[in-house]
Amino acid sequence: MKKAIVIGAGLGGLSAAITMQSKGVDVTVFDENPHAGGKMMSVDSEGFHFDFGPNTMTMPHVFQQVIKQAGENPDEYFTFQKLTRHTRNVFADGSELWQTADEKSMIRELDRFGPHTYDRYTEEVRRLYTLAESHFFHRTFRSWKDYLSPSLAGAMAQVRPLESMDHFHRRFFSDERVLQVFNRYATYIGSSPFKAPATFSLIGHLEMNDGVYYVKGGNVKIAHAFQSVFEKKGGSLQLNTRVKRLIVRNQKAVGVELQSGETVEADFVVINGDFVTATRSLIDEGDRPTYQNRKLDRFHPSISAFVMMIGKRERIMDLPHHQVMFTSDYEGEFRQIFQENRMPEDPTIYISHSAATDPAVTSGSNLFVLVNAPAAEVNPERYKEQIYERLLQKGVNIGAPDFEKVIAPQDIARQFSAYKGALYGISSHNLKDSFLRPRNGHPDLSNVYYAGGTTHPGGGSPMVVLSGLNVPFSGE
Ligand SMILES: Cc1cc2nc3c(=O)[nH]c(=O)nc-3n(C[C@H](O)[C@H](O)[C@H](O)COP(=O)(O)OP(=O)(O)OC[C@H]3O[C@@H](n4cnc5c(N)ncnc54)[C@H](O)[C@@H]3O)c2cc1C
Numbered sequence: 186m187k188k189a190i191v192i193g194a195g196l197g198g199l200s201a202a203i204t205m206q207s208k209g210v211d212v213t214v215f216d217e218n219p220h221a222g223g224k225m226m227s228v229d230s231e232g233f234h235f236d237f238g239p240n241t242m243t244m245p246h247v248f249q250q251v252i253k254q255a256g257e258n259p260d261e262y263f264t265f266q267k268l269t270r271h272t273r274n275v276f277a278d279g280s281e282l283w284q285t286a287d288e289k290s291m292i293r294e295l296d297r298f299g300p301h302t303y304d305r306y307t308e309e310v311r312r313l314y315t316l317a318e319s320h321f322f323h324r325t326f327r328s329w330k331d332y333l334s335p336s337l338a339g340a341m342a343q344v345r346p347l348e349s350m351d352h353f354h355r356r357f358f359s360d361e362r363v364l365q366v367f368n369r370y371a372t373y374i375g376s377s378p379f380k381a382p383a384t385f386s387l388i389g390h391l392e393m394n395d396g397v398y399y400v401k402g403g404n405v406k407i408a409h410a411f412q413s414v415f416e417k418k419g420g421s422l423q424l425n426t427r428v429k430r431l432i433v434r435n436q437k438a439v440g441v442e443l444q445s446g447e448t449v450e451a452d453f454v455v456i457n458g459d460f461v462t463a464t465r466s467l468i469d470e471g472d473r474p475t476y477q478n479r480k481l482d483r484f485h486p487s488i489s490a491f492v493m494m495i496g497k498r499e500r501i502m503d504l505p506h507h508q509v510m511f512t513s514d515y516e517g518e519f520r521q522i523f524q525e526n527r528m529p530e531d532p533t534i535y536i537s538h539s540a541a542t543d544p545a546v547t548s549g550s551n552l553f554v555l556v557n558a559p560a561a562e563v564n565p566e567r568y569k570e571q572i573y574e575r576l577l578q579k580g581v582n583i584g585a586p587d588f589e590k591v592i593a594p595q596d597i598a599r600q601f602s603a604y605k606g607a608l609y610g611i612s613s614h615n616l617k618d619s620f621l622r623p624r625n626g627h628p629d630l631s632n633v634y635y636a637g638g639t640t641h642p643g644g645g646s647p648m649v650v651l652s653g654l655n656v657p658f659s660g661e
Pocket residue numbers: 192193194195196197198215216217218222223224225237238239240241242243426427428429457458459463467490492555597600601602608636637638639644645646647649
């Protein structure tokens with residue numbers, strides 16, 4: 186039986202592990218953390234539950250597919266609940282706009298904000314999604330040449346790669362507040378809407394045509410389900426175990442050395458850890474001519490996050506499941522993050538409050554507060570006070586928290602070995618970074634594959650899971 190090692194038990198690693206297992210490979214997964222799921226991590230304390238990582242879920246079929254291919258029934262592991270009216274957006278002038286996947290209601294909502302062509306918008310983002318789904322999502326890339334096939338080149342030309350997301354949205358919406366709402370999708374791939382290609386506006390198809398989902402009992406149930414299925418089918422998951430390096434012979438990985446000094450042999454290796462950090466630390470520079478340190482140094486990290494998880498014993502009744510409070514200066518916010526490499530002065534604040542949908546999941550209220558941050562060191566105490574102040578100014582009076590936990594970019598870097606704390610590895614600010622994300626197949630080591638949010642096809646959790654589903658190794 187062929188043997189595979191997966192380095193990292195994030196969603197991408199577990200998805201790859203179950204996929205290979207289903208094709209007759211004997212799989213061992215190592216993760217340095219005490220839990221499986223990587224950034225999809227539950228924080229449970231004093232009766233409060235928080236989903237760290239993915240709070241806004243889309244594309245449920247992708248997660249279900251991982252379970253199905255193992256011959257199991259996803260319904261026995263998790264239940265997706267659709268939130269049709271999903272996000273309340275609050276603007277600097279106090280006005281509000283609800284996003285809903287019900288087109289008629291959405292048009293009524295947008296009519297209050299001046300001229301728009303929402304029906305054309307939904308058509309166009311559906312078109313972008315369909316093209317990406319048939320040409321990009323299910324492919325793995327090993328070299329530049331893979332991009333030169335005529336069908337792919339044709340598809341590339343049609344997904345608006347040269348237009349910015351902001352420019353694209355201006356075709357359909359006139360009000361600056363509405364533009365903020367749709368431009369925020371660039372942050373889902375860790376980038377700025379003024380630089381990210383319009384291609385990524387396809388995220389609008391997922392949220393606005395299809396809807397936002399929540400997993401009953403907490404989104405983290407997906408990671409628990411992946412772990413259960415993998416172990417039930419005989420996979421070996423070794424937590425609290427750091428892989429130190431790949432053992433390479435004749436341009437092939439033949440195994441790994443663990444931090445403890447133990448060595449483990451394998452026919453295939455899947456790297457789920459952050460692309461830049463893992464490539465640099467796990468593979469000797471001599472074994473990776475394509476990814477020399479000089480080249481790795483040139484990559485720009487994607488956005489990071491400053492997160493506060495706040496528990497209140499009493500339920501805050503008027504806070505919905507998803508709320509975004511926008512800055513008055515969106516361009517300034519992105520400039521401060523990406524060009525000046527500092528925390529924004531007047532940040533857009535996102536709050537996820539899953540207790541609004543699922544009161545049984547937590548005691549009282551569970552506020553997951555997220556602010557976009559540069560991939561850099563941040564002073565948590567100072568910035569935390571600034572966020573509380575901003576929330577108060579924006580009419581959210583939390584009072585004294587009953588529970589509080591702060592996670593800054595440097596904590597993300599440390600806990601998940603993430604490049605400078607970036608959530609999605611490399612930013613998608615130019616054509617090359619967007620479409621030539623690190624390829625899944627290692628260009629120098631033929632039996633090494635990257636699965637995860639820092640590689641192709643992208644950083645949102647469904648894309649991460651797809652990269653695992655696309656793993657090419659099998660037992661035959
Ligand atoms: C705050 C936050 C909010 C987010 N919000 C959303 C959202 O709303 N919707 C959405 O779809 N996505 C969201 N995401 C993104 C999503 O969480 C990630 O893209 C996804 O979980 C990443 O999965 P992954 O498999 O690529 O890697 P990870 O989850 O990073 O897992 C990789 C694992 O490998 C381990 N590892 C690395 N190197 C080694 C080594 N040498 N030895 C052993 N183990 C190693 C790491 O510690 C980690 O546990 C969010 C992320 C964050 C952090």
